[in-house]
Amino acid sequence: MAEGDFNDAELAAMEAELRRIQGANKKASGVSSAFSGSSEENLVKWQLELDSFLERMDHLLRCHILKFEDGHVVWKPADKPEDVVFNDSGANEILKNISMYINRNTILSNYDEDTINQKVFDFGIELADLIEGKYEEMGINTVDKAMLYPIIWREIVDAVHSTYLRALNGGERESLTKRTQINQSLDGYGGGMSQPMQYPRETRSPLNPARLFLGKYK
Numbered sequence: 001m002a003e004g005d006f007n008d009a010e011l012a013a014m015e016a017e018l019r020r021i022q023g024a025n026k027k028a029s030g031v032s033s034a035f036s037g038s039s040e041e042n043l044v045k046w047q048l049e050l051d052s053f054l055e056r057m058d059h060l061l062r063c064h065i066l067k068f069e070d071g072h073v074v075w076k077p078a079d080k081p082e083d084v085v086f087n088d089s090g091a092n093e094i095l096k097n098i099s100m101y102i103n104r105n106t107i108l109s110n111y112d113e114d115t116i117n118q119k120v121f122d123f124g125i126e127l128a129d130l131i132e133g134k135y136e137e138m139g140i141n142t143v144d145k146a147m148l149y150p151i152i153w154r155e156i157v158d159a160v161h162s163t164y165l166r167a168l169n170g171g172e173r174e175s176l177t178k179r180t181q182i183n184q185s186l187d188g189y190g191g192g193m194s195q196p197m198q199y200p201r202e203t204r205s206p207l208n209p210a211r212l213f214l215g216k217y218k
Helices: 008-029 037-048 053-062 090-099 114-133 143-165 169-188 209-214
Strands: 065-069 073-074
Touching: 053 090, 053 143, 090 114, 090 143, 143 169
Parallel strands: none
Antiparallel strands: 065 073
């Protein structure tokens, strides 16, 4: 694991501790602020969760289309098989590879611009080699499908590049750290709208996300 990356257990511990701190402070103060409670938890979850993006990428790789059905917008297979660029094998192969780059470990890392550019450049070359080496197996078996391949390749590489940019100079990690510190400070003082609470403050756990960020991972 590269320096600056988190494993799943560490990320789960950080998120669980953040929820515990928010719950304890909200119960003690009896008030909620715009920076605490479920809204803050949902914001952190949204910031770290990339599954919804990968799910959308999966649908797009399979050329699914959005349709309005029974009052809901749902993904449906393409009307014409010839409109599907990648078959299931091809879509699965590409999604498997991009999920190794578009994940929480990437966005919470700390990379300089040169490292990001080199990583994305290498990924682009390897992705092109993969598809061109297995294009028939992946379902690219007509000229029309082959003509769509370059733009699809660029879109995938751009998505990976955007993910790495969130880790430029540790930007995503710093943003999450500052939000956590502000939330803890406001929770401790009734959202900044009243005098300090008279309740005893709870002892911070060694898993406090701020300590993880500012200590071991700084």
